[in-house]
Amino acid sequence: MATYNKKGFKPKTKAEKQHNIEEGSTTAEVFNTLDETASKTEAFVEKNQKFIFIIIGIVAVVVLGYLGYNEFIAKPKQVEAMNEMFQAQKYFEEAVNGVEKDSLYNLALNGGEGKYGMLDIVNEYDGTPAANLANYYAGTAYLRLKDYKNAVAYLSHFDSDDEILAPLAKGNIGDAFVQLNQPEDALDYYEEAAEMRDNTYTTPMYLFKAGTIALDLGQANKALDYFERIKNDYPDASEASNIEVFIGKAQVLSSK
Structure with missing residues (x-):
């Protein structure tokens, strides 16, 4: 527990006097240490400020680059990929519920009516969530077409x-x-x-x-x-x- 000297209080015993001297000495040492640490820090910053500013600049560039990439490249690319994949998804759903399954699964894989198939989405939009999902569709389509090796290959690239x-x-x-x-x-x-x-x-x-x-x-x-x-x-x-x-x-x- 911290102790405080009341106004007008005077140490009565030798032990109390010694305690006050030691307490004052310890406090002084603490402040001296803090002053020395602050001085060393200031000296380090002054000596290395060019290097520090370079590091700060690099971090800022990386952060801003990441945010800019997400906002102006990744998001538009994902939207474009999902739009391109719409027709292939439609073929896939028709194959699941329809009669001419093999031809529809092939259209889902390779595209039709001038639109991309799932394989195109995987190749053209690599790294997007749409391409990841296209791996699932492609692998499942290959499974239904009895192309089991390609089914394993594409499904293995799907992560969700x-x-x-x-x-x-x-x-x-x-x-x-x-x-x-x-x-x-x-x-x-x-x-x-x-x-x-x-x-x-x-x-x-x-x-x-x-x-x-x-x-x-x-x-x-x-x-x-x-x-x-x-x-x-x-x-x-x-x-x-x-x-x-x-x-x-x-x-x-x-x-x-």
């Missing part, structure tokens, strides 16, 4: 925090590896897709796919764990409707 699209991209890569007869890789991606988010759509779907692949790979205990998670945590999911059958199969195989 979206609740649904992020696990769907991983799961689609798993689907492609199943078709490429690489079940171990498929299992890895299904497991990753199942764990990425916790929702009633993608999580039980990829737990189920991981479970069925695990069974095929002779990993019955792992499959049983996935099937039981569906039963216990996602009882209303479509995958839970006949999950008891798969649980029974996994139990039999795991006991062997």
Whole structure:
């Protein structure tokens, strides 16, 4: 606790006098140290002010450049990319819901009616959110066209925090590896897709796919764990409707 000398107070004892002398000495030392530090700082700034101003200038240029790039280059480029991608998105949606799927997926990939396709968006607007999304569309279109290697390539370049699209991209890569007869890789991606988010759509779907692949790979205990998670945590999911059958199969195989 700090002590203060009251007006008119005089130390009565030798110890009190000694304490006051030491306290005054300590205070003086503190102020002397502060003065010395301030002097050294001033001397350093004076000696190196040209260098300091250069650093400040560089930082200012970088910050202003970044803000200017975002405002005058990145944002307009993103808007342009999304406008260019509109027709390709339309082709993709028509392919998902339509009849002539292959031709529509090809139009989504390569463009039509003088408009860019998803591959053009990826190449022409690299680094934009639109190009990132185009990777997802392109990879999924290739998957539907049974071009599984290109599906893996484009989906692997898609990066998102979206609740649904992020696990769907991983799961689609798993689907492609199943078709490429690489079940171990498929299992890895299904497991990753199942764990990425916790929702009633993608999580039980990829737990189920991981479970069925695990069974095929002779990993019955792992499959049983996935099937039981569906039963216990996602009882209303479509995958839970006949999950008891798969649980029974996994139990039999795991006991062997």
